[in-house]
Amino acid sequence: MEINSKLKRTAVDALLTALSLIIFILEAQIPSPVPVPGIKLGLANIITLVAVSLIGKRDAGIILLLRIILGSVFAGTPVSFIYSMAGGICCYLVICLFYRFLNGNRLWALSVFGAAAHNLGQLVVASFIMGSTAVFWYIPALLLSAIITGTFTGLCACFTINRIKKGVIRK
Amino acid sequence: MQNNNAGASSRPSNKLLIIIISAAAVICTAVLLLFRFVPFGGNxxxxxxxxxxxxxxxxxxxxxxxxxxxxxxxxxxxxxxxxxxxxxxxxxxxxxxxxxxxxxxxxxxxxxxxxxxxxxxxxxxxxxxxxx
CATH class of the missing domain: 2.60.320.10 (N-utilization substance G protein NusG, insert domain)
Structure with a gap:
């Protein structure tokens, strides 16, 4: 997927932002199956992984940032914005850092590391907001959930990328 | 697929990643069960x-x-x-x-x-x- 013109780039970024926003808002309606704060599927991360793989880290960062801001406006609170931002930045940094080792069919592992960074980042913010270190008891639960949901979203991203590369979606 | 690309030697194999991440999952589960079922004392x-x-x-x-x-x-x-x-x-x-x-x-x-x-x-x- 070559993006030559500025216009095309803007359109693709806008499209992916809109997609991730829809996924994010839909996912927010699903009640959590486990009584641990912070556990969720993280489906919007599929878009981040697709964007990093197909259009580059810079645009993926812009899409993620826009999605977090817009997502908090439409389906969040000021506090949830802080959590999303912390998780999003940690996840993005880890994805950028490890992308060159874990691209292609290793993307599921990149997704797991991103999800783990997201959850741990949120946990650090939670401990600041709560003024307590008790939240760190959730580390094993959150890491386990990051492994499961990260693998799932990572595989979703792999399948999506392969389809786009084959030109199924381009037309 | 991608794993035949250049620089493959510097990248961890999928098998290694599966082993590492599965091991991490098992450790997390063990620690979770420990927290859940082992009484640490305290009243x-x-x-x-x-x-x-x-x-x-x-x-x-x-x-x-x-x-x-x-x-x-x-x-x-x-x-x-x-x-x-x-x-x-x-x-x-x-x-x-x-x-x-x-x-x-x-x-x-x-x-x-x-x-x-x-x-x-x-x-x-x-x-x-x-x-x-």
Missing amino acids: VAVISQNGKELYRIDLDKVSEAYTIDLGGNVVLVENGAVSMQSADCPDKLCVRQGKIKNGSHPIICLPNRVEIKIENDGEKDVTDAVVG
Whole structure:
């Protein structure tokens, strides 16, 4: 997927932002199956992984940032914005850092590391907001959930990328 | 596929990644089960809000169950156990965590910044436990 013109780039970024926003808002309606704060599927991360793989880290960062801001406006609170931002930045940094080792069919592992960074980042913010270190008891639960949901979203991203590369979606 | 590309030697193989991540999953599960089922001891419920300790209750000395209203949250104190009875937050995760006792992991209500944990009652109880 070559993006030559500025216009095309803007359109693709806008499209992916809109997609991730829809996924994010839909996912927010699903009640959590486990009584641990912070556990969720993280489906919007599929878009981040697709964007990093197909259009580059810079645009993926812009899409993620826009999605977090817009997502908090439409389906969040000021506090949830802080959590999303912390998780999003940690996840993005880890994805950028490890992308060159874990691209292609290793993307599921990149997704797991991103999800783990997201959850741990949120946990650090939670401990600041709560003024307590008790939240760190959730580390094993959150890491386990990051492994499961990260693998799932990572595989979703792999399948999506392969389809786009084959030109199924381009037309 | 991509794994035949140049620079493959510097990248971990998929098999290695599966082993590492599965091992991490097993360790996390083990630690979770440890937290859930191994009693760490402790009989004092400490209830805090906004990082400030509000109540310190010896659960062994509670004869009749009672509730504490913290504004948004209602804490149920019973003999040997403590739980969140109700909360005004939308997800109610703290209520669904059920009762805690014996120093298992804390109940935390993130939206209302309420925390309930079980602690040991200082050194006195440790000696008692050893003597008893």
